[in-house]
Amino acid sequence: MGRTIAVVLGAGSGARARHAVNKVYLDLDGLPVIARAVRPFIDHPEVDETYVVAAPGELGACAGVLADAGCVVHGILPGGPSRHASEAGAVEHFADRIESGEIEIVLIHDGARPIYHGASLATLVDRARKGGGAICGVPLNEELVSVTDHGASGWRSTENLWCAQTPQVFQAAVLLEAFRAAKAAGFEGTDTASTVERMGVPVEVVEGDPRNIKITFPEDVVLAASLVRAP
Amino acid sequence: MKVKSSLMCQNCGRQTSHELHYVGSSLHEIRCLQCSTETWGHHHPVAGYVGEMRGRIVTKPWRVLREMTTEPAAIRSLLPRVASKPVRVASELIEILR
Ligand SMILES: [Zn+2]
Numbered sequence: 001m002g003r004t005i006a007v008v009l010g011a012g013s014g015a016r017a018r019h020a021v022n023k024v025y026l027d028l029d030g031l032p033v034i035a036r037a038v039r040p041f042i043d044h045p046e047v048d049e050t051y052v053v054a055a056p057g058e059l060g061a062c063a064g065v066l067a068d069a070g071c072v073v074h075g076i077l078p079g080g081p082s083r084h085a086s087e088a089g090a091v092e093h094f095a096d097r098i099e100s101g102e103i104e105i106v107l108i109h110d111g112a113r114p115i116y117h118g119a120s121l122a123t124l125v126d127r128a129r130k131g132g133g134a135i136c137g138v139p140l141n142e143e144l145v146s147v148t149d150h151g152a153s154g155w156r157s158t159e160n161l162w163c164a165q166t167p168q169v170f171q172a173a174v175l176l177e178a179f180r181a182a183k184a185a186g187f188e189g190t191d192t193a194s195t196v197e198r199m200g201v202p203v204e205v206v207e208g209d210p211r212n213i214k215i216t217f218p219e220d221v222v223l224a225a226s227l228v229r230a231p
Numbered sequence: 232m233k234v235k236s237s238l239m240c241q242n243c244g245r246q247t248s249h250e251l252h253y254v255g256s257s258l259h260e261i262r263c264l265q266c267s268t269e270t271w272g273h274h275h276p277v278a279g280y281v282g283e284m285r286g287r288i289v290t291k292p293w294r295v296l297r298e299m300t301t302e303p304a305a306i307r308s309l310l311p312r313v314a315s316k317p318v319r320v321a322s323e324l325i326e327i328l329r
Contacts, residue, residue: 020237021235021236022236026234026251027253216239217239218240221270222261222272
């Protein structure tokens with residue numbers, strides 16, 4: 001079996017206001033979000049190497065934050081202007097090792113998800129090895145309603161709808177081919193799975209943990225701060 | 232300590248600059264700098280501070296801990312007894328109560 005590498009996306013996207021801190025560097029009970037996101041993969045038996053993608057202007061800062069947090073990673077790679085570009089750049093960075101068969105599995109995780117504990121990782125890697133790709137997800141237990149100018153117009157069943165999370169785990173060769181095909185077609189995926197799925201490769205969904213939130217809204221920072229304090 | 236970061240604001244409907252206010256290592260408040268919508272820390276600010284103080288004085292008697300957790304207002308009278316860094320602790324407390 002080839003090697004499994006973890007890539008944690010911490011570049012963010014879009015322009016930031018002056019003096020604004022990338023949300024992955026926000027403090028959560030004494031440890032930055034990005035350090036909490038990286039930790040589950042360091043020394044995990046399923047993961048051979050861990051890399052972080054940082055914004056080009058934050059490579060040194062990212063290295064310092066991780067070092068202060070005691071997170072030893074194999075490298076920090078420069079990200080692109082979008083999530084898709086960051087992923088594509090990271091995968092291309094490993095192209096030679098993927099094509100030679102040295103790297104068999106690539107795992108992508110959001111740097112803004114600080115609550116993942118690694119429990120599903122072995123299952124995800126196993127499913128990806130067998131089928132092509134596997135991601136974490138949670139059932140969407142919400143009522144969906146269409147809203148028009150005249151008000152609510154109909155409720156939608158969410159029976160088969162799930163919220164995609166990360167980690168998302170793929171056979172490395174499949175991922176490299178998917179990103180090269182996306183580039184040729186001018187396609188920008190919203191997440192890794194969407195880029196792979198358009199190739200017709202099955203992506204299995206493994207039930208994840210609803211606490212594995214992505215920090216997006218202010219309430220997420222408050223909730224995450226509370227969750228990291230939970231026993 | 233105050234830190235600025237970009238987060239999605241429900242009220243503005245887009246990603247905006249937010250100011251995060253930390254007291255010690257506790258998140259006290261987050262405010263959208265566009266619309267001033269405030270998001271408070273998970274607990275009442277004084278209660279949250281009591282929780283943090285509890286961690287700082289683990290070597291102190293249980294009686295002191297009990298007083299602090301049951302009556303946040305008791306912090307004021309307890310400070311001289313429990314704080315090894317009274318000036319810093321007092322300044323944090325003033326920041327909360329302001
Ligand atoms: Zn706002």
